[in-house]
Amino acid sequence: MPKNTASGDSSAMSGEGMADRVRRLTCIAELGWRTLVVRALAHPPFAWWTASLPVSGRLLFAPQDLRAGDPARAAEIYAGCFAFAGKAVETGGASPFEIVPPSREWAQALMSFSWLRHLHASDTAIARANARALVGDFINLGGPRLPAAAEPEVAARRMINWLSQTPLILKDADSGFHRRFLRCLSQQARYLKSIQRFARDGRARLACAVALSFAGLCMADQPRLLRSAQKRLTEELERQVLADGGPASRNPAMLIELLLDLLPLRQCFEARHVAPPAVLVNAIDRMMPMLRFFRHVDGSFAHFNGMGPTPADSLAVVLAYDDARGRPVSNAPYSGYQRLEAGGSVVIVDTGCPPPPLFSHEAHAGCLSFELSSGRNRVVVNCGAPTPAHESWRAVARQTAAHSTATLAEISSCRFIAGGLAMKLCGTPVLDGPADIHVDRSERGGADVLRASHDGYARRLGLVHQRSWRLSGDGTCLDGEDLFRAAQGEEIASDARDFYAIRFHLHPAVKAARAPDGQTIYLTLPDGDDWVFEAPDCPATIEESVYLAAHGGPRRAEQIVISGKARQRPRVAWTFVRVQGALPG
Template sequence: MSNSDTMTNRWTRFQNRLYARLSQRRKAVTGFVGEPEPRTVGSFARGRQLVAGNLLFAGYLVEAQDTNLWDVVAPSKGFDDERHGFAWLDDLAAVGDMRAREKAQRWVWGWIEAHGRGHGPGWAPDLTGRRVIRWINHAVFLLRGRNETQQELFFRALAQQTWFLSKRWSAATPGLPRFESLAGLVQAGLALEGLEQMADPALRALARECEKQIDQKGGISTRNPQELLDVFTLLAWTSAALSDLGRGTPGAQSNAIKRMAPTLRSLRHSDGGLARFHGGGRGVEGRLDQALAQSGVRPNHATGLAMGFARLYAARTSVIVDAATPPKGAASFNAHASTLAFELTSGRRPLIVNCGAGGSFGSEWRRAGRATPSHSTLCLDGYSSARLAPPAPGTENEALVDAPQDVPVDFEEAFEGTRFMVGHDGYAKVFGLTHARTFELRFDGRELTGEDILLTATDKSKRQFDKALDASGMKGIGFDIHFHLHPDVDAAIDLGGAAVSMALKSGEIWVFRHDGVGKLSVEPSVYLEKGRLKPRATKQIVLSGRAMEYATRIRWTLSKAQDTAYAVRDLHRDEPEFD
C-alpha cells in the first residue's frame, strides 16, 4: 500500500511536470479584457520587510538583500510553497512605492526566467491558481515601466499557466487547493483576451465543487475557520470578476456564498479575528470584512451551531466553543483534539485562546498544537480526547482517530444571560468518564460562568471507571483544566492563591475564580502564530485535581473586576512585531 501511494504521488508530480512542459507551446495573449483591479489585501509591515530583503516564509527568516528570490535555497517545503504562491505580492503592492515595485518586478520576471519553462515545484495546480490570481490582481502595479518584450513575456507566462490549470485543476486535492486552482482559472479566463473559452467550463466545475464541498449550513468538512474564509474569499473574488463584465454568478456558487457568510460571521470574535481552531489562524487582517462586504450578503441573526461551533456574545464579549465531533479521514489531517475548548475575546483584546497551529515551526510543534492540553479545555490524565494515527503512506499526514463520537449540545436562556451546555464521550473508552461543560455569559458581557463535570453515564462506564481507578492505585484519575492566555495578557495569582487577575492592554482587568475543588496554578504556555520565527511565550491558568467519584464537578468564573468601567476606550496602538 505504501508503494502504491508513493507511486500515486510520483505519478501526480510527473503529470504536473508533463503539462507544465507542454504549456510552453502556448502563445502570448494580447492583453487584458479590461484593466484589472487588485482584490487582495496585503500587509504594509511585511511588505517593508520584503523590500529590506528579509524573507519571512513559513516560519523561516532568510536575509537576502542582494540575492534574487529564486536563488535562495528553500529551508523547507512550506517556504517553497509560499514563495511560489506569490501571496507576498500583496504585501509589496501594499507598500506600493518605487522600491517595492522594482523588487516585485525583479522577482516576477525572475520567476519567468527560472521556472517559466515548466521547471520547479511551483507547477502544482493550487500554487499556480494562487500565483495567477496575484499576477492579474497586481498587473497594473507590475507592468508600469515595462517594455514591450517584458510585457510579452508576462502575458505568455500567464497564458501558459492558464492552459496548465485547464488541464490539471482536477488533480488538486479537494478542498481549498481545488478552489484555488479553479478560481485562478476562472479569473484568468475572464481577464485575458482570447482565453474566454476556458472560463465557462471552469465556472461549471467551480459550481459543482460548491455543491459537493460546502454543506447546507455553510461549512466545510475540515471545520477550519480560516480555510472557510479562504474559500469564501475566492468565491467572492470570482463573483466580483463576473459582475465587472456584466455577468451573473452561477446559482450554486451564489447560494454557497449566501450559506457561508452567516457561518463566518458566527466564527468571528469581537475584535474581528476568526476563532483559532483545527489548524486555522485569525485570518489576514481586513480580509474577512472585505469579503463579507463584496459578497453583498446582509447580516442576520444566526441561531444554533455554525460549522460545529457555538458562539455566545454580549456587550463586546465573545465566546466561541468547539461543540461538535472533530473532522474525520482526510479532512482531519490538520484537525485538533479540541472538543469543548473555548476562546474568549473582550472588545479588541483576546483573553482566553488556544495555542494554535504549530506547523510552521516543525512537525513536533505541529503535533503538540493538535493535542488537547494545547487547548482551553479539560484534559484527563495527560490524554487527548482524540489521537493521531500513523502517517498516511507516502505522506506526513496524520489523521485524528479515537475521537469523540457523541457531542450533545443545548442552548437556553438563563436568568441573567445565555447558557450553553455541551458534552463529549472521548474519554469514555479508556476512563469511563464523559466530560460535560456549561457556559453562561451574562447579558452585560462582564462575567462568564463555567462548570466542568466528569461523570459516568452508564453502568458500563462505571465498570470502566472502577477499572481505571484500580489501575491508579485508588489515587483517582488526574485532570487538568487549561485556560491559555493571549501573550498580551499580564496575569498574576491574587487573593492568596484563590484567584488570578489578568490585565489587558485596553486597561480592563479580568479575574479568574474557582470553587476550590481543584488546585489553581499559573504555568508557562505558548502561542503558535504563523508568520513568526518562533512560538511566543505566554501563560496559562491550570485547575488540577483528581476524579475519585462517579461524578466530579468543578465551577469557575471569568469576570471583569468591579472597578473596570463598563465602557473602556481602547486607544492602545498595536505595532507589528517581527521576532
C-alpha cells in the same frame, strides 16, 4: 505550558484495534496516492501537454487584489532580500529562483508570487521594472516546473497573483516579454486544468477551481476553460462551504482567505457580463455572517482548528462588503460551533466532530474548548495556531492540552498522522476523534445554557466528557461544569487512565493570582475589567502556558488547571465572575 502528549498518543496507538489499523491504512492510501500522482504529473511530458487549451492572445482585464501590500517590503525585494515564513535570504544579485530555499514554506511563498502586491503598493517605475525582471527570470528558468512551483495550491495562487498584478508586470513591457508572459500563463492554466482533480482535497483543490475561473474570465478566447472552471468551482463550493456558511475544514481562517478570492471573482463575472454561478453568490452570502460569528469584541477571531493571528487588514476589507449588520447568529450546527453573548461578554465554543480526513490537515483536538472575552479583553483563549515562521509549534498547538478544555490520561481527543513516511505522503490529517457529539441549548432564567458531550476518549479510555456553560443575562457570570462518566457498557477505570486535567488558558494580557483558599483565582485585565475564577472544593493551580497565535511569535502566558480522577471526583463545577472595583492585593 501545554505538555507534549505525543508519547501518550503513541502508547494509545500501540493498543489500537484492527478497526483502527484499517482506518489508518485507508486514510494513508486515500491521501498518499494523490501525492504520488501530483509529483509524477508535475514533470514533463505529462500534465503540461495533456489538457487541450489554446494560448491566449491578450488579457481582458485584471481582477482586484484585496490583500494589502507594504511598500517597505518592496524596497527589501529590490535590495535582494526575500523574507518569507520566518526566513530571510539575501540573493547577492542572483535570481531568487536559483537559490536553494531555506525551507519548504519559504519556497512556496516565493513561487506563489504573493509578494508582487508589495511591489504594486510601491507604485514606482523601479518597482514595475523589478517585478517584470523577476517574472522574466521565473519564466526563463522554467520556474513553473520547479518542485515547489508545481504544487497545485502554489500554482493556483501564482496564477491568481499574476492575473491580479498584470498592470504592474506588463506596463512598459516590450512585445516579446508580453508574448512570453501570456504563453506561460496559458501553459500554467493547462497544467492546473489537468492536475486539479489530483490536488489535495480542501483548500488546494478549491484554490485550483478559483484560479481557473479567474483565468477563464480574464484571458481572451477561453470559453471552454471558463465552462469547465465554473463546473468545478460549483462542485467545490457545494462541498466545502457548509449550509451555515462555515468551511468544511472548520478552520475560521479559511473564511477570510476564501472571501478575499471569491469577492473579486464575483466582480470579474460582473465585468464580463456573465451571470456568476448561483452557488458562488449563495456561498458568499452564507459566509459573511460567519465572519461576525467568530469575532470577539476586539475584532480578533477565536482560535479553533488552525486559526492563528487574525489578519486585521484583510478582515476589515472583507467586512466592508458585508451589508448585513446586527447581532451575529448564535448557532452554527453544521460547522460545529456555538456562541453565547450577553452584556459585553462573548463565549465561543467548539462543539463539532473533526472534519473528514481529507479536510483535516489543520484541524485541532479541541472538542468542547471555549474562549471567553469581556468587552475588548480576551480572558480565556486557546493557544491557537502559530505563524509559518514558528512551524515547529504546530504539532503542540493541535493537541487537546493546548485548548481550554479537559484532557484525559494526558492524551488528545484526536489522533493524527505525526511522522514517518505516512506524513510525507499524506500530511498530518486527523485519523480518529470524537464521532458522537450531543449538543443541547436552552434558555433558563434569562440566561443562555449550553450542554455538550463528546466520545473522543470512549474507545481508548471508556470515558465520555460532558461540559455545560451558563452565561448570565447581564454577561457578568459564566458558570460551567465538567462531568466525566463511563461510556455505554464501560466502567470507570481505577488506574491512571481516569486522570483528568481541566485547562483554562489565559490571554497573555491577563494576570492571574491565587487566593489563599486555593480555589479562587483573581484575574486582572489591562483596563480594570477584572474577573474572578472559582472552583468550589477543587484546588486550582496556575501554571505556565504559551500563546501561539500572536503576530510576533509565541508569547508567555498562564493557565488555570484543575486536576483529579474521574472515579474520585467525576463532577467539577467552576465559575468566572466579573467584579467591580479593585481586586485584593
